[in-house]
Amino acid sequence: MSNQDQDFEKELRMALRREEPPADFAAKVLARAKESKTAEERPKVVEMPVWRRPLVWAVAAGLAVTALVPPAVQQYQQRRQEERAMKAEKELLFALSITRAKLQHTREKIQRSTRQPL
């Protein structure tokens, strides 16, 4: 075996010799693996934008209904109440007019029959 061959073999042994890993190697590998796993999962979570999530829409719709419906109902009830009050007022005035007319009519009849003012 020539010297050149011996050097080559020596270098090869040196290169292939067993070398112990650093003490924190396992921890580093695990940390890296966890990091890459989280990175892989993250896109799945943000796949749908927040504004497109059904739950968000449901909550928004609920809030809108809660905010808009009661005032609308209250406004409708108030309008109906006013209409009923207006109708009642008209009927009342008409009823009092009839009462007045009938009382006056009776008074006139009595005045006619007695020829004296009441």
Place this chain on the structure above:
Amino acid sequence: MRKTLLLLACAMPLAAQDGFDFKTLDKLGDNAKNKTVITLDGDMLKMASGFLSNGGKSEADSIKPLVDSLTGVYIRSFEFDKEGQYNDQTLEPLRAYLKQASWNKIVESREPKEYSEIYLHPIANGRLGGIAVISAEPREVTVVLINGNLKQEDLAKLSGNMGIPDLKLNKKNSDKTPKGKKDDEE
């Protein structure tokens, strides 16, 4: 429990006597050309009164104190095309009610073909619990019943001033009830 039931049983006839069932007068209008049916109970009168006060400036608002003292306003007025189209006996239940409830007939005017009766319901302290008018003419019959807690001077308001509009209902050859405006039925 038994005492409560007994008290309730005693109170029920009193409650029934408290008001007159105007449905008994519906027969009067069977052949009527025009009907005016107005029923305003306490709640409706409160609403009307509230509306009067809300406006505040109209002439009709001056009757608000009177309206506030009312608890019920009932009008039944029927007009007919021809004479003899209603049965005067239909008014008897009303007369019986007024008599039973201690209303006093203070005016009775009778002419050959028509008559008028005015009743007052006296209550404590010189006040009136109501006024009732029965007016029967050949082609028209009107019943007015007003309940409340009225002062004597309220009668003056009811008989012709303080903001009650004059519709000239008793003028001959003039429009009587505003047709189409107030021919409503319950």
